[in-house]
Amino acid sequence: MKTEKAVVVFSGGQDSTTCLFWALKHFAEVEAITFDYNQRHRLEIDVASSIAKELGIEHTVLDMSLLNQLAPNALTRSDIAIEHKEGELPSTFVDGRNLLFLSFAAVLAKQKGARHLVTGVCETDFSGYPDCRDIFIKSLNVTLNLAMDYQFVIHTPLMWLNKAETWKLADELGALEFVRTKTLTCYNGIIADGCGECPACILRKRGLEQYLREKAEVTGR
Ligand code: ZN
Numbered sequence: 001m002k003t004e005k006a007v008v009v010f011s012g013g014q015d016s017t018t019c020l021f022w023a024l025k026h027f028a029e030v031e032a033i034t035f036d037y038n039q040r041h042r043l044e045i046d047v048a049s050s051i052a053k054e055l056g057i058e059h060t061v062l063d064m065s066l067l068n069q070l071a072p073n074a075l076t077r078s079d080i081a082i083e084h085k086e087g088e089l090p091s092t093f094v095d096g097r098n099l100l101f102l103s104f105a106a107v108l109a110k111q112k113g114a115r116h117l118v119t120g121v122c123e124t125d126f127s128g129y130p131d132c133r134d135i136f137i138k139s140l141n142v143t144l145n146l147a148m149d150y151q152f153v154i155h156t157p158l159m160w161l162n163k164a165e166t167w168k169l170a171d172e173l174g175a176l177e178f179v180r181t182k183t184l185t186c187y188n189g190i191i192a193d194g195c196g197e198c199p200a201c202i203l204r205k206r207g208l209e210q211y212l213r214e215k216a217e218v219t220g221r
Contacts, residue, residue, distance in 0.1 A: 012048030015120035163207025
């Protein structure tokens, strides 16, 4: 793989930034693609751009504002509260978002001569998004290959990892501090450790604390 080129679906958050470092380790050439769908926080796009710049990665920002026309949701509309009721899809859910993002990323990748697509989707912290499931990714991979007569390989390095294991992966890639201090996951638009109170911050913090605890236990002996 080290001679080949990959395109990473990149939001500037913890997961996709970890995927970016993973791709840099495994591929000769890496590019990133970010989708602009009028996110609640424009800062997301700026964060993604500045990370790509710092890592010297070519970065494409694609206008996906049509997504709001199709599915108004809490990620883009400040008048819809971010909530996640037990047993229900969170209010940040957009039907088919990953399907659309990966399909657009594939079109770009083929133009750029890249066969490999990397995405940070994950079944473990599964919030109920059907298009984050492994079976969907495998199905889409086949569909994309048939649709474009091309041998794509979709990589999902985080698919079976929990948040603590995602931090561990970042650490193994030598990127723990980078991911911790430069990425944006917080729904309230605060970089690094975030507001500490929104669902994304709580998940991120809990994972980091768990990982650091486990690391201390291992290295402490
Ligand atoms: Zn937050």
